[in-house]
Amino acid sequence: QSVLTQPPSVSAAPGQKVTISCSGTSSNIGNNYVSWYQQLPGTAPKLLIYDNNKRPSGIPDRFSGSKSGTSATLGITGLQTGDEADYYCGAWDTSLSGRLFGGGTKLTVL
Amino acid sequence: EVQLVESGGGLVQPGGSLRLSCAASGFTFSTYGMTWVRQAPGKGLEWVANIHQGGTEKHYVDSVKGRFTISRDDAKNSLYLQMDSLRGEDTAIYYCVRSAGDSWGQGTLVTVSS
Numbered sequence: 001q002s003v004l005t006q007p008p009s010v011s012a013a014p015g016q017k018v019t020i021s022c023s024g025t026s027s028n029i030g031n032n033y034v035s036w037y038q039q040l041p042g043t044a045p046k047l048l049i050y051d052n053n054k055r056p057s058g059i060p061d062r063f064s065g066s067k068s069g070t071s072a073t074l075g076i077t078g079l080q081t082g083d084e085a086d087y088y089c090g091a092w093d094t095s096l097s098g099r100l101f102g103g104g105t106k107l108t109v110l
Numbered sequence: 111e112v113q114l115v116e117s118g119g120g121l122v123q124p125g126g127s128l129r130l131s132c133a134a135s136g137f138t139f140s141t142y143g144m145t146w147v148r149q150a151p152g153k154g155l156e157w158v159a160n161i162h163q164g165g166t167e168k169h170y171v172d173s174v175k176g177r178f179t180i181s182r183d184d185a186k187n188s189l190y191l192q193m194d195s196l197r198g199e200d201t202a203i204y205y206c207v208r209s210a211g212d213s214w215g216q217g218t219l220v221t222v223s224s
Contacts, residue, residue, distance in 0.1 A: 012137040035211055088155050097169045099157035
């Protein structure tokens, strides 16, 4: 099954801002909610953003999500070394009746 | 506090079977859909299967259809994944996930190898 398309890697300096894109189609991102997950090395993924732009309790407002058409974007401001992780987008696909994940983006804070 | 604890992983030969379990606590299990997600070594996340609350509606990724069966026992607050006809490409950490991903277990490793 196809995946949502993310850049393999992004990098930025501490204190800077970075964005991670996630591209899909009308059967997934275009007509369903997008979630974003953070996976720190050696740990299970954690929900960062749900319903395109909502943050679970405990997630700092440095993390934000947006969606336009068939693409979504995760934004992280005030980068910290502790933000170094793999980030995944996810969305339900109506045609496949299954959930799709992006291939993941490795964030390096230089 | 929501807790999801997987068990049942291990080493199995190709063609063999395993049954994964996930013990849930800290929330009303019966009111949530549940999901299995896997991650092959060094790879990304892959949705495997999900089951709606009540257990009547289930969905599977194409690669496991006919081989894996997801089920739940609301009386025991437990989620299961019966895996048959296992292949090398099923080797992965399997995560138990609440709903669309608001809570994840720590994962259990399944290795399919002779």
